[in-house]
Amino acid sequence: MVIGSSSLRKATYTYGNIVGRKAFKINVPSEAHVRAADYIGIVSGRTADKFADTGLTPVRSALVDAPYVVEFPLVLECRLLDMFEIGLHTQFVGEILDVKAEESVLGEKGLPDIEKVRPILFDPEIRTYHGVGRLLGSAYSIGKTVR
Amino acid sequence: MVIGSSSLRKATYTYGNIVGRKAFKINVPSEAHVRAADYIGIVSGRTADKFADTGLTPVRSALVDAPYVVEFPLVLECRLLDMFEIGLHTQFVGEILDVKAEESVLGEKGLPDIEKVRPILFDPEIRTYHGVGRLLGSAYSIGKTVR
Numbered sequence: 001m002v003i004g005s006s007s008l009r010k011a012t013y014t015y016g017n018i019v020g021r022k023a024f025k026i027n028v029p030s031e032a033h034v035r036a037a038d039y040i041g042i043v044s045g046r047t048a049d050k051f052a053d054t055g056l057t058p059v060r061s062a063l064v065d066a067p068y069v070v071e072f073p074l075v076l077e078c079r080l081l082d083m084f085e086i087g088l089h090t091q092f093v094g095e096i097l098d099v100k101a102e103e104s105v106l107g108e109k110g111l112p113d114i115e116k117v118r119p120i121l122f123d124p125e126i127r128t129y130h131g132v133g134r135l136l137g138s139a140y141s142i143g144k145t146v147r
Numbered sequence: 148m149v150i151g152s153s154s155l156r157k158a159t160y161t162y163g164n165i166v167g168r169k170a171f172k173i174n175v176p177s178e179a180h181v182r183a184a185d186y187i188g189i190v191s192g193r194t195a196d197k198f199a200d201t202g203l204t205p206v207r208s209a210l211v212d213a214p215y216v217v218e219f220p221l222v223l224e225c226r227l228l229d230m231f232e233i234g235l236h237t238q239f240v241g242e243i244l245d246v247k248a249e250e251s252v253l254g255e256k257g258l259p260d261i262e263k264v265r266p267i268l269f270d271p272e273i274r275t276y277h278g279v280g281r282l283l284g285s286a287y288s289i290g291k292t293v294r
Binding site for chain 1: 148149150152178181182183184185186187188189190195200201229231233234235238240254256258259260261262267268269270271272273274275276277278279280281282283284285286287288289290291292293294
């Protein structure tokens with residue numbers, strides 16, 4: 001079983017959707033979608049049609065009762081397994097039932113490559129978004145020369 | 148109360164330390180420490196002296212019974228509040244009792260700035276480390292022009 005996890009405040013509209021449907025999707029926007037992604041975080045689904053406003057396209061899949069964004073390069077479809085209270089947030093833990101990735105973001109081995117997905121980094125203190133920077137090295141490898 | 152969180156596999160040496168001491172520190176290495184950070188992830192504290200091998204300096208603080216790395220630009224000292232099982236990992240949730248940040252990584256408002264901390268991104272699928280990339284925009288702001 002492969003695990004996906006995401007956290008939200010209880011006051012959000014999405015919180016009720018996830019608890020009610022026992023499912024969630026992790027939609028990973030790319031750098032190109034940074035304005036739309038910020039808008040999605042600012043407004044609530046209670047009062048705005050986020051898809052209509054941003055021009056993004058919702059798609060329902062047979063697997064999990066929650067929409068995904070067809071323009072985003074990477075989507076994880078999860079079945080809710082567990083919920084934990086962590087300070088102001090509730091952390092949702094799910095079993096990943098499917099991963100939908102655009103062909104263009106896959107690396108040599110057929111796995112999503114962070115340099116191609118180009119996800120958005122969020123600094124909650126300074127309140128900025130950043131892209132992914134330069135390659136620093138291979139994990140479980142560059143450290144072998146230390147000793 | 149401000150919350151810090153980190154997750155580990157149960158088999159790790161650090162897992163036992165955290166459970167025993169009911170405390171943990173989140174040591175955030177910078178790009179410059181990527182080789183040492185990889186080494187720290189590869190070897191176990193059961194069989195290696197990670198500080199001696201990497202040349203990093205452990206410091207004990209009065210606040211929390213766990214060492215921090217003096218060379219790393221940002222350290223969160225946490226008192227263990229809760230533990231959750233999430234797949235293969237245990238997630239530790241703590242109250243942040245102190246934040247130690249080098250002067251040089253603080254932004255205009257005295258908060259740690261991701262562009263100055265320069266933390267390391269880890270892609271667990273492709274197994275690469277990356278730096279933080281270019282500024283994409285201000286959060287809770289650039290999305291306001293959508294509607």
